[in-house]
Amino acid sequence: xxxxxxxxxxxxxxxxxxxxxxxxxxxxxxxxxxxxxxxxxxxxxxxxxxxxxxxxxxxxxxxxxxxxxxxxxxxxxxxxxxxxxxxxxxxxxxxxxxxxxxxxxxxxxxxxxxxxxxxxxxxxxxxxxxxxxxxxxxxxxxxxxxxxxxxxxxxxxxxxxxxxxxxxxxxxxxxxxxxxxxxxxxxxxxxxxxxxxxxxxxxxxxxxxxxxxxxxxxxxxxxxxxxxxxxxxxxxxxxxxxxxxxxxxxxxxxxxxx
Numbered sequence: 001x002x003x004x005x006x007x008x009x010x011x012x013x014x015x016x017x018x019x020x021x022x023x024x025x026x027x028x029x030x031x032x033x034x035x036x037x038x039x040x041x042x043x044x045x046x047x048x049x050x051x052x053x054x055x056x057x058x059x060x061x062x063x064x065x066x067x068x069x070x071x072x073x074x075x076x077x078x079x080x081x082x083x084x085x086x087x088x089x090x091x092x093x094x095x096x097x098x099x100x101x102x103x104x105x106x107x108x109x110x111x112x113x114x115x116x117x118x119x120x121x122x123x124x125x126x127x128x129x130x131x132x133x134x135x136x137x138x139x140x141x142x143x144x145x146x147x148x149x150x151x152x153x154x155x156x157x158x159x160x161x162x163x164x165x166x167x168x169x170x171x172x173x174x175x176x177x178x179x180x181x182x183x184x185x186x187x188x189x190x191x192x193x194x195x196x197x198x199x200x201x202x203x204x205x206x207x208x209x210x211x212x213x214x215x216x217x218x219x220x221x222x223x224x225x226x227x228x229x230x231x232x233x234x235x236x237x238x239x240x241x242x243x244x245x246x247x248x249x250x251x252x253x254x255x256x257x258x
Contacts, residue, residue, distance in 0.1 A: 002057075003016055005062045007030055009066060014028070015241070023055075025241075025244070028042065036080070040079075060083055061086045063247055094254055099147070114128045118242065133154045135153070136152075139216075149208075155197055175194070195231070220233075220235040
């Protein structure tokens with residue numbers, strides 16, 4: 001079985017791929033000090049609770065935007081799974097189609113995984129809107145290459161910054177408000193964040209399409225994608241496991257070419 005690990009700034013996702021589907025997916029907060037032994041105990045406990053205690057992990061692919069976490073994940077793979085993980089973004093990991101950005105620039109591994117997955121599932125000429133710690137816009141060319149994008153502060157990050165920087169304002173959960181004009185503080189914040197980010201997403205996607213010069217397929221992924229799809233944003237696809245699927249695509253490409 002293949003274990004896919006996607007480490008973001010906020011959460012780390014572990015998922016087991018059986019060759020056709022993910023049979024188990026678990027999420028933990030990202031902590032660089034977590035040891036390989038802690039990862040193993042946590043993961044095997046959840047596998048047992050999911051009835052997957054007999055599953056044998058033989059291969060691992062990792063995407064990490066937090067470099068300090070990778071060392072302990074490598075130790076986890078070596079000590080407990082007796083394998084060397086494939087780490088997206090490292091020289092030994094090739095991509096189905098090389099990215100095309102400014103010389104010397106290395107795109108984030110999650111963005112490369114998004115591009116691989118988007119092309120595999122929906123074809124090229126696409127833009128992926130990824131709702132994470134940052135809200136990323138990843139542009140995928142007609143041949144599947146990642147060719148650049150946009151990075152903006154994430155929704156929850158903006159809410160946390162607002163609550164931390166304004167003593168009189170509370171931290172609120174993001175949701176679609178019933179009306180734009182808030183008649184209380186919570187409603188006003190929710191309106192500003194929801195409709196503000198809806199406008200940001202629509203505006204950036206429109207500008208990307210105008211600059212790109214070709215109609216793009218718009219794909220949304222990340223936990224908040226379904227929420228924002230309830231507003232005025234016209235996503236062509238909402239794909240919850242896009243990044244994880246991209247890891248399987250990259251792993252299969254490397255396995256076929258070794």
